[in-house]
Amino acid sequence: MDYLEGLNKSQRVAVEHIDGPIMVIAGAGSGKTRVLTYRIAHMMNRGIDSFNILALTFTNKAAREMKERISQIVGDQEAKNLAMGTFHSVFAKLLRYNAEKLGYPSNFTIYDTQDSRSLIKSVIKELKLDDKDYKPNSVHGRISSAKNNLISPEEYANNAEIVGEDRMSKRPLIYQIYKMYMDRCFKAGAMDFDDLLYQTNVLLRDFPEVLHHYQQKFRYILVDEYQDTNYSQYLIVKKLAAVYENICVVGDDAQSIYSFRGANIQNILNFKRDYPDFTLYKLEQNYRSTKTIVDAANSVIEKNQDQIKKNVWTDNNQGDKIRVIRCLTDNEEGKVITNSIYEIKQGQGLQYSDFAILYRTNAQSRSFEESLRKLNMPYKIYGGLSFYQRKEIKDLIAYFRLSANSNDEEALKRVINYPKRGIGNTTMEHIIIAAQQYDVSLWEVMSDFNRYPCNVNASAQKKISDFVRMMQSFTADLDRVPAFDLAQRIATTTGLLKTLHEDKTPEGVTRYENIQELLAGVKEFSIANKNSENNSLSDFLIDVALMTDADDESEDDKNKVTLMTIHASKGLEFPHVYVVGLEENLFPSQLSINSRTELEEERRLFYVAITRAEKNCTLSYVQSRFRFGQLITSESSRFIDEIDEQFLNFESTYSDKGTSGRSLNARRGLDSKFSNPAATGGLSGLSQRRLKKVNVNDISSTPSKSGGTTTDLKVGFNVMHDRFGKGRVTALEGTAPNQKATVFFPRVGNKTLILKFAKLEVL
Ligand code: ATP
Numbered sequence: 001m002d003y004l005e006g007l008n009k010s011q012r013v014a015v016e017h018i019d020g021p022i023m024v025i026a027g028a029g030s031g032k033t034r035v036l037t038y039r040i041a042h043m044m045n046r047g048i049d050s051f052n053i054l055a056l057t058f059t060n061k062a063a064r065e066m067k068e069r070i071s072q073i074v075g076d077q078e079a080k081n082l083a084m085g086t087f088h089s090v091f092a093k094l095l096r097y098n099a100e101k102l103g104y105p106s107n108f109t110i111y112d113t114q115d116s117r118s119l120i121k122s123v124i125k126e127l128k129l130d131d132k133d134y135k136p137n138s139v140h141g142r143i144s145s146a147k148n149n150l151i152s153p154e155e156y157a158n159n160a161e162i163v164g165e166d167r168m169s170k171r172p173l174i175y176q177i178y179k180m181y182m183d184r185c186f187k188a189g190a191m192d193f194d195d196l197l198y199q200t201n202v203l204l205r206d207f208p209e210v211l212h213h214y215q216q217k218f219r220y221i222l223v224d225e226y227q228d229t230n231y232s233q234y235l236i237v238k239k240l241a242a243v244y245e246n247i248c249v250v251g252d253d254a255q256s257i258y259s260f261r262g263a264n265i266q267n268i269l270n271f272k273r274d275y276p277d278f279t280l281y282k283l284e285q286n287y288r289s290t291k292t293i294v295d296a297a298n299s300v301i302e303k304n305q306d307q308i309k310k311n312v313w314t315d316n317n318q319g320d321k322i323r324v325i326r327c328l329t330d331n332e333e334g335k336v337i338t339n340s341i342y343e344i345k346q347g348q349g350l351q352y353s354d355f356a357i358l359y360r361t362n363a364q365s366r367s368f369e370e371s372l373r374k375l376n377m378p379y380k381i382y383g384g385l386s387f388y389q390r391k392e393i394k395d396l397i398a399y400f401r402l403s404a405n406s407n408d409e410e411a412l413k414r415v416i417n418y419p420k421r422g423i424g425n426t427t428m429e430h431i432i433i434a435a436q437q438y439d440v441s442l443w444e445v446m447s448d449f450n451r452y453p454c455n456v457n458a459s460a461q462k463k464i465s466d467f468v469r470m471m472q473s474f475t476a477d478l479d480r481v482p483a484f485d486l487a488q489r490i491a492t493t494t495g496l497l498k499t500l501h502e503d504k505t506p507e508g509v510t511r512y513e514n515i516q517e518l519l520a521g522v523k524e525f526s527i528a529n530k531n532s533e534n535n536s537l538s539d540f541l542i543d544v545a546l547m548t549d550a551d552d553e554s555e556d557d558k559n560k561v562t563l564m565t566i567h568a569s570k571g572l573e574f575p576h577v578y579v580v581g582l583e584e585n586l587f588p589s590q591l592s593i594n595s596r597t598e599l600e601e602e603r604r605l606f607y608v609a610i611t612r613a614e615k616n617c618t619l620s621y622v623q624s625r626f627r628f629g630q631l632i633t634s635e636s637s638r639f640i641d642e643i644d645e646q647f648l649n650f651e652s653t654y655s656d657k658g659t660s661g662r663s664l665n666a667r668r669g670l671d672s673k674f675s676n677p678a679a680t681g682g683l684s685g686l687s688q689r690r691l692k693k694v695n696v697n698d699i700s701s702t703p704s705k706s707g708g709t710t711t712d713l714k715v716g717f718n719v720m721h722d723r724f725g726k727g728r729v730t731a732l733e734g735t736a737p738n739q740k741a742t743v744f745f746p747r748v749g750n751k752t753l754i755l756k757f758a759k760l761e762v763l
């Protein structure tokens with residue numbers, strides 16, 4: 001049992017304690033996930049059947065990594081039998097076997113967020129509600145949160161408090177949308193993401209024999225990131241574990257960051273109530289990060305009132321101080337961070353994958369992408385438009401979905417007239433009306449116009465019938481033909497491949513290649529599952545529907561700089577981490593700063609961000625940032641002030657002399673901590689030169705129009721500014737390179753600009 005050598009004492013005790021309820025609460029990087037992984041291997045070595053183990057992780061990627069590690073210890077064959085994955089993927093598969101009990105087809109479709117929103121949108125329209133009051137996204141949020149709290153449409157409608165809240169927000173009829181949305185999903189044979197948990201709960205509640213079966217099967221249950229499970233997930237686990245109570249959960253209350261999705265820190269407290277004789281293990285030694293990072297993170301999280309006290313320490317080196325870099329603009333931030341990555345990578349012979357840039361909101365990725373691209377550095381964005389969200393991919397997948405489930409309304413609407421086959425919107429509207437009138441699905445109307453007469457002329461009926469017949473021929477082959485052969489036939493017969501092939505624009509060529517890549521993916525799936533009974537095209541669809549961005553990773557994605565939101569980074573680690581955009585109203589977010597609970601959640605998020613770093617952590621913020629189409633002056637984040645200053649090293653890309661607009665930070669004394677660029681110790685000579693070059697010539701992605709002309713500027717000159725428009729110089733002060741000009745712009749008033757940055761053109 002060599003693998004036990006790779007554990008410290010406390011970890012080892014937790015690994016060897018197999019029976020009964022166990023909770024491991026411990027800080028970041030202390031080996032919780034490692035304990036879970038080794039525990040599973042250990043259980044198998046001790047003779048527990050791998051079929052009896054259920055392990056729930058936060059991402060499929062984490063599950064894959066755990067499985068790989070376990071395979072190394074116990075061998076491939078045994079590891080294959082483990083039920084391991086995210087809640088959604090594990091229970092989607094369980095539902096596949098049981099869906100018919102709930103009235104769903106076993107080939108039910110999984111609606112992704114886009115499908116859900118589009119259906120909600122049409123429901124709002126059909127109910128003749130105003131989508132300005134009833135914004136589809138926020139209505140979806142309400143419905144999702146109801147489902148995750150296991151509130152059915154009926155319970156929702158009868159709950160005075162919930163309906164009262166809706167009335168207060170001027171949306172009294174959400175309960176009707178919820179009901180109609182639920183009905184439509186059901187009729188379409190579709191479950192949305194939340195249904196995968198909701199319907200699992202319904203199944204385990206209403207079918208005792210099913211519950212009994214899975215209680216016997218999953219005698220050992222393990223859950224990672226337990227602090228972020230929501231009520232619906234909590235209840236599934238509780239029910240399944242009720243007989244044997246062999247349940248091991250690991251988590252960190254300080255990393256609970258999903259309360260907006262219904263994750264409930266209460267679950268940790270409930271654990272004590274549900275299993276009063278549970279054993280609690282604490283792990284305190286951090287193996288991930290340097291002393292500086294561990295201590296800095298501790299100094300932040302201790303500001304939260306609401307937490308279980310922990311003493312996290314490490315034996316690792318002290319390491320470098322955390323760099324705090326102050327930049328002028330978001331574009332400059334992009335360049336400075338990218339340059340820093342480039343230098344450290346070259347200097348130390350590292351891989352691109354040793355670096356991660358973490359931000360609060362997806363929109364922040366732009367400036368980093370731009371500069372990474374300019375330097376030809378490979379990167380991968382998680383949370384952007386992933387492969388499976390591209391239009392052409394969704395189109396082909398919609399054909400797959402419709403073959404597996406003819407009632408899938410969202411898939412049908414997507415492909416009925418793509419490629420064009422002369423079935424227009426008006427025709428479809430008539431079919432939708434008829435479907436409502438006869439209370440059947442669109443497909444049923446389309447496949448039997450005699451039974452469901454509607455206002456569609458003979459020629460359109462003929463086109464529709466051809467389409468129906470084509471789809472039926474795919475459906476007939478679903479379980480007969482290998483997934484890849486059928487996928488290939490669908491891509492060809494529907495005309496999709498031909499249409500894309502005819503488009504010779506660069507985008508068209510890319511789309512065609514993407515389709516080929518998807519087909520290659522189906523082929524891989526077919527080969528990997530050759531000996532399994534779950535190898536049809538509909539099984540492929542489950543995998544695709546639950547693919548998260550982090551899973552969508554090909555071999556050549558491996559050596560790339562990672563860009564992701566902090567939320568997505570949970571559980572991961574990187575040698576060098578850049579946490580960017582540390583500004584008030586961005587991080588902490590504007591919505592959080594008026595309530596202690598929400599601010600504490602933001603602080604936990606910051607704690608998660610810092611603790612991803614192994615060797616180096618860099619924080620950055622900018623003086624002005626483009627947000628929501630406006631240039632916004634920002635103040636540095638309070639979270640920087642909250643880190644014990646002894647762990648920080650302040651660097652700036654510009655000198656305080658001759659700049660304006662920092663009064664906000666000056667007030668807090670932060671500015672005085674920065675050395676000016678010439679004296680910056682932390683940036684190497686190369687970086688110094690780069691920064692200077694960046695500052696002077698290239699502050700924005702568009703080349704400066706001003707060139708040297710502004711050096712000749714005089715009071716009274718008319719000038720043109722990129723964003724503020726035309727203006728007139730009213731005052732000049734200082735000397736180059738820090739010369740400033742005050743300019744009156746009729747559109748925005750007086751502005752004082754630093755000439756070397758302002759893109760002024762003399763008119
Ligand atoms: P997080 O809270 O961020 O999810 P965690 O508690 O799950 O962190 P792990 O990811 O399991 O921590 O471990 C952090 C790092 O420390 C990993 O690289 C892991 O391999 C390593 N590690 C954990 N325990 C040990 C140990 N006893 N010896 C050597 N390395 C260890």
Ligand code: MG
Pocket residue numbers: 032033034571
């Ligand atoms: Mg972990």
